[in-house]
Amino acid sequence: MDVLLLLADGMLVSLQPLNLMMIIIGVTLGLFIGAMPGLGSVNGVAILLPVTFLVPPSSAIIFLAAIYYGAMYGGAVSSITLGIPGASTAVATTFDGRPLAKQGRASLALVTAALASFVGGTVANILFTLFAPLLASVALSFGPPEVFALMLLAFATFVGLGGDDIPKTIFSICFGLVLGAIGFDQISGAPRLVLFDYNGFLQGIGFLVLAIGVYGIGEMLWTIDQTRGDVTATTPQMTIKGMAADTKEAARRGWKGTAIGSFLGFFVGILPAAGATPGSLMAYGVAKMVSRNPEEFGKGAVGGVAAPEAANNSASTGSMLPMLTLGIPGSPTTAILLGGMVIWGLVPGPRLFVDEQQFVWGLIGSFYISNLAAVLINLAFIPVFIWMLRMPFTILAPVIFVLSITGGYAATRDMFDIWLMVGFGIGAFFMRKFDYPLAPAVLAIVLGPIAEPTLRQSLLLSSGDPSIFFTRPVAGPITVVALILIFLPALKFLRRRPAKGKRPAS
Amino acid sequence: MRVGELITAGFLALLSLYLMWKSTELPIGYISGTGPGGGAWPFWLSAIMLICCACTAFNWWRGTTPASKSDEPVLDSHGWKSLIFVGGGIVGFVALVSIISMYGAVAVFLFYYLWFLGRHGLVLSVTISLVFPIALFFFFEGAMQITMPSGLPFTDPVFDVLYDIIY
Amino acid sequence: MKFSKRTLFGFVGATVLAAAPIQAFAQDWEPRKPIDFVIMAGAGGGADQIARFIQAVAEQQDLTTRPLVPNNKGGGSGAEALIHVNTASDPDHTILVTLNSFFTTPLRQENLGIDIQTFTPVAMMGVDPFVLWVHKDSGITTFEEYVAKVQEMDGEFVMGGTGAGQEDSIVIAYMSGAYDLDIKYIPYDGGGAVAKDLAGQQIMATVNNPAEAKGFYEAGDFVPLLAFSDERMPAYPDVPTIKEMGHDFSYYNQRAVVGAPGMSDEAAAYYQDLFTTIYESDEWQGYLTSESLSPLWMDADAQRDYWALQVENHQNLLAALGE
Numbered sequence: 002m003d004v005l006l007l008l009a010d011g012m013l014v015s016l017q018p019l020n021l022m023m024i025i026i027g028v029t030l031g032l033f034i035g036a037m038p039g040l041g042s043v044n045g046v047a048i049l050l051p052v053t054f055l056v057p058p059s060s061a062i063i064f065l066a067a068i069y070y071g072a073m074y075g076g077a078v079s080s081i082t083l084g085i086p087g088a089s090t091a092v093a094t095t096f097d098g099r100p101l102a103k104q105g106r107a108s109l110a111l112v113t114a115a116l117a118s119f120v121g122g123t124v125a126n127i128l129f130t131l132f133a134p135l136l137a138s139v140a141l142s143f144g145p146p147e148v149f150a151l152m153l154l155a156f157a158t159f160v161g162l163g164g165d166d167i168p169k170t171i172f173s174i175c176f177g178l179v180l181g182a183i184g185f186d187q188i189s190g191a192p193r194l195v196l197f198d199y200n201g202f203l204q205g206i207g208f209l210v211l212a213i214g215v216y217g218i219g220e221m222l223w224t225i226d227q228t229r230g231d232v233t234a235t236t237p238q239m240t241i242k243g244m245a246a247d248t249k250e251a252a253r254r255g256w257k258g259t260a261i262g263s264f265l266g267f268f269v270g271i272l273p274a275a276g277a278t279p280g281s282l283m284a285y286g287v288a289k290m291v292s293r294n295p296e297e298f299g300k301g302a303v304g305g306v307a308a309p310e311a312a313n314n315s316a317s318t319g320s321m322l323p324m325l326t327l328g329i330p331g332s333p334t335t336a337i338l339l340g341g342m343v344i345w346g347l348v349p350g351p352r353l354f355v356d357e358q359q360f361v362w363g364l365i366g367s368f369y370i371s372n373l374a375a376v377l378i379n380l381a382f383i384p385v386f387i388w389m390l391r392m393p394f395t396i397l398a399p400v401i402f403v404l405s406i407t408g409g410y411a412a413t414r415d416m417f418d419i420w421l422m423v424g425f426g427i428g429a430f431f432m433r434k435f436d437y438p439l440a441p442a443v444l445a446i447v448l449g450p451i452a453e454p455t456l457r458q459s460l461l462l463s464s465g466d467p468s469i470f471f472t473r474p475v476a477g478p479i480t481v482v483a484l485i486l487i488f489l490p491a492l493k494f495l496r497r498r499p500a501k502g503k504r505p506a507s
Numbered sequence: 508m509r510v511g512e513l514i515t516a517g518f519l520a521l522l523s524l525y526l527m528w529k530s531t532e533l534p535i536g537y538i539s540g541t542g543p544g545g546g547a548w549p550f551w552l553s554a555i556m557l558i559c560c561a562c563t564a565f566n567w568w569r570g571t572t573p574a575s576k577s578d579e580p581v582l583d584s585h586g587w588k589s590l591i592f593v594g595g596g597i598v599g600f601v602a603l604v605s606i607i608s609m610y611g612a613v614a615v616f617l618f619y620y621l622w623f624l625g626r627h628g629l630v631l632s633v634t635i636s637l638v639f640p641i642a643l644f645f646f647f648e649g650a651m652q653i654t655m656p657s658g659l660p661f662t663d664p665v666f667d668v669l670y671d672i673i674y
Numbered sequence: 675m676k677f678s679k680r681t682l683f684g685f686v687g688a689t690v691l692a693a694a695p696i697q698a699f700a701q702d703w704e705p706r707k708p709i710d711f712v713i714m715a716g717a718g719g720g721a722d723q724i725a726r727f728i729q730a731v732a733e734q735q736d737l738t739t740r741p742l743v744p745n746n747k748g749g750g751s752g753a754e755a756l757i758h759v760n761t762a763s764d765p766d767h768t769i770l771v772t773l774n775s776f777f778t779t780p781l782r783q784e785n786l787g788i789d790i791q792t793f794t795p796v797a798m799m800g801v802d803p804f805v806l807w808v809h810k811d812s813g814i815t816t817f818e819e820y821v822a823k824v825q826e827m828d829g830e831f832v833m834g835g836t837g838a839g840q841e842d843s844i845v846i847a848y849m850s851g852a853y854d855l856d857i858k859y860i861p862y863d864g865g866g867a868v869a870k871d872l873a874g875q876q877i878m879a880t881v882n883n884p885a886e887a888k889g890f891y892e893a894g895d896f897v898p899l900l901a902f903s904d905e906r907m908p909a910y911p912d913v914p915t916i917k918e919m920g921h922d923f924s925y926y927n928q929r930a931v932v933g934a935p936g937m938s939d940e941a942a943a944y945y946q947d948l949f950t951t952i953y954e955s956d957e958w959q960g961y962l963t964s965e966s967l968s969p970l971w972m973d974a975d976a977q978r979d980y981w982a983l984q985v986e987n988h989q990n991l992l993a994a995l996g997e
Contacts, residue, residue: 166563190839196529198785204754344730406597411655461858462860674741
């Protein structure tokens with residue numbers, strides 16, 4: 002019961018007036034940083050880390066946790082209102098969040114995202130509190146073959162994610178994977194695919210460059226072309242009553258997705274190599290699979306917003322686990338937090354839970370409070386975000402372009418990447434015209450650089466024997482499930498064929 | 508649309524071929540004992556891309572894709588205009604960044620879009636195109652400590668004043 | 675091949691710390707805008723932690739009129755950072771936190787057109803030694819047992835590292851050559867990932883900086899077998915060095931700050947002064963001790979000579995690796 006006492010202590014500390022104020026400022030700041038395309042919790046935590054040396058460490062942790070949560074909630078805001086995923090974890094949120102916003106139901110999408118995030122974060126916090134040391138050993142049992150199997154599972158959810166045109170969907174997936182391979186080959190250390198031998202390609206192509214290009218520029222150009230520049234927003238006035246109705250609807254239609262996302266996201270999130278992006282993607286895929294009306298997904302299903310949002314929030318909380326218990330950062334943000342802990346004189350690693358109980362449970366206690374504050378503040382700001390959507394399109398459009406370019410620069414600090422972004426945007430405009438789905442490419446550029454090295458590391462381990470993916474106790478079952486899911490549509494297709502052929506014979 | 512789809516597929520096929528050729532700089536085969544070589548992953552994925560382009564061309568020939576059945580032009584006169592004015596505006600915006608700084612380029616782009624494309628009033632256009640970049644400056648440089656390009660040296664006096672305000 | 679302390683650190687006496695120059699430059703130059711503090715590694719790595727620590731100390735003691743803004747450019751073994759700094763439009767406001775890829779990347783990538791001698795020396799904040807680690811469940815407790823085990827497994831002994839041509843692979847290559855070891859080497863994308871997979875026993879041994887393995891060592895999971903430092907490390911007094919084994923070899927990762935090519939002398943003096951203050955702060959000295967870094971203070975001229983020597987040494991090491 003010591004743990005619960007320490008946890009309660011941590012929560013009480015968070016509720017002191019000074020700390021509560023820190024939470025409110027931190028969450029609000031984080032919310033807006035996260036809502037900017039290109040910026041995320043990593044920026045918020047990085048700039049405020051030095052500030053935290055001015056306040057006592059306990060307040061510092063609380064402040065950082067508040068920003069972390071605020072930014073996680075904010076990510077969904079730009080996905081839904083602007084249609085630009087500000088972080089790779091929020092790509093899956095655009096699939097249904099954007100259509101909902103276009104139908105004039107942005108408030109429903111935002112409410113769903115906020116509530117799902119809250120549940121996801123809370124579930125993750127509870128799992129964390131109860132099982133942290135146990136889960137750390139699960140994370141350790143994931144070596145390269147296991148991570149690759151998991152990536153295979155994430156790819157399985159791509160099936161049915163793209164449009165109706167199968168060759169174009171496969172093209173898009175492969176295109177994203179190849180783009181992700183540009184730069185250096187991790188295994189041999191040799192430069193690879195340095196296009197036109199231009200040195201700028203040595204650093205590879207980041208997710209944000211492609212995502213902002215495709216969504217912030219390409220999709221916008223397409224919208225301007227499609228609507229002849231005459232976008233009439235059908236956003237209804239926000240009322241308390243309307244929001245209450247939205248809350249009810251979000252709860253009724255989104256609970257299943259939320260439940261799936263919360264648990265799946267957490268388990269994927271605790272693996273240091275995987276992180277929140279595959280977690281949110283898999284949650285979306287599973288929510289679609291178990292849904293009674295999967296055809297709604299992609300057209301504005303509430304469950305399609307709830308699942309990835311619950312998952313990415315849950316996974317982001319989960320990614321704290323490898324950092325605290327193993328000293329391995331699961332994301333850039335936790336990497337910076339890790340640096341902060343070193344500066345505070347703490348040694349992250351297996352001993353932390355034993356030696357620094359007060360710190361650990363104080364941190365987790367502040368997670369609970371920050372999460373609660375984040376959902377309340379987020380809900381309070383929804384009318385502001387909706388108001389933004391009510392701006393005339395001829396004002397909103399240039400503002401989105403400007404935010405895309407400045408946000409893109411803020412993330413990469415390289416003009417070459419901005420030119421690439423513009424190039425991708427114009428390319429994406431034409432590909433969009435000819436029904437090439439681009440979301441698979443945007444996700445593949447995140448998953449490819451995880452999948453390829455783990456595949457090759459595994460084969461190095463086994464001296465080139467691919468059976469390593471089937472014989473290891475954890476990797477085996479995951480690989481088999483992933484392969485079944487990938488080939489299921491093909492099998493169905495094959496079974497239908499002979500059935501058709503038989504009918505006339507019988 | 509009909510011709511456009513084939514041209515797009517052809518262009519993407521050429522891109523796939525280029526990527527395949529570029530991948531062969533590293534070994535693309537299966538090296539016994541160590542698994543695939545460094546070029547194998549991009550090479551074979553690009554090969555799949557090429558096959559997909561061929562499939563798209565086949566579907567086009569069969570006429571099963573929506574685009575291959577459509578006689579509409581890819582871009583009508585309005586489409587061309589909006590692509591050139593908006594897309595060209597963005598290209599101009601990015602080109603200006605290295606000359607008159609990020610914030611200067613933002614101001615010019617906003618004014619161009621609001622006043623010229625959006626046909627908003629002069630007062631509104633000027634107000635937004637002045638206030639927004641200044642707000643961005645304080646957000647990025649002041650709050651987020653991210654330095655944006657400041658263009659050619661002639662912008663330095665302005666930035667010196669602004670930096671004195673925030674630090 | 676001979677890589678002794680005399681050749682590697684030939685310019686530095688044993689009393690480096692005491693000799694740290696107290697500079698008395700007239701402060702007539704001050705930064706006018708935020709300082710682009712480029713880091714040659716991704717977020718979370720050893721170099722990144724050091725950069726953020728330096729930034730924190732500068733911020734805490736209010737040492738600069740304009741902030742140091744960390745800018746991670748880890749792509750391509752630091753090639754990204756080198757290109758960025760080499761072509762910096764404002765060299766007076768661009769400084770770089772380096773590791774040994776500062777020497778190796780321009781050697782391995784001649785087409786980058788980087789000549790590190792054009793960079794401006796600022797400060798050598800310390801050097802990070804390397805240690806050979808195994809998991810406690812392997813049952814190996816001494817280096818001799820390790821050598822016997824690797825030879826017995828005949829090519830099936832798996833070690834992890836951060837990739838061909840990286841610091842740890844150079845150490846492993848030397849060790850393999852010296853003891854006739856046949857090791858299966860798995861490249862990872864960072865020292866943290868390597869340590870995690872050793873903790874999970876996905877790999878059998880690693881060569882890591884103490885900072886990356888410290889948490890697991892203190893928990894009793896990792897066993898240090900051999901240090902690649904010149905003398906036994908204070909934090910690991912029972913761990914022998916490879917020198918004691920009769921091999922004249924030591925290898926450190928440099929943690930240095932350099933300025934962009936073309937930096938004015940006034941700006942260089944300002945940064946040298948700034949980093950001297952940071953170096954001498956209690957925080958930094960405490961960090962050196964807790965993270966087992968060795969001090970190796972040098973003035974600007976000594977740094978340039980050190981660079982030339984390191985380039986030469988790495989040329990030989992990489993040649994021996996077959997690069």
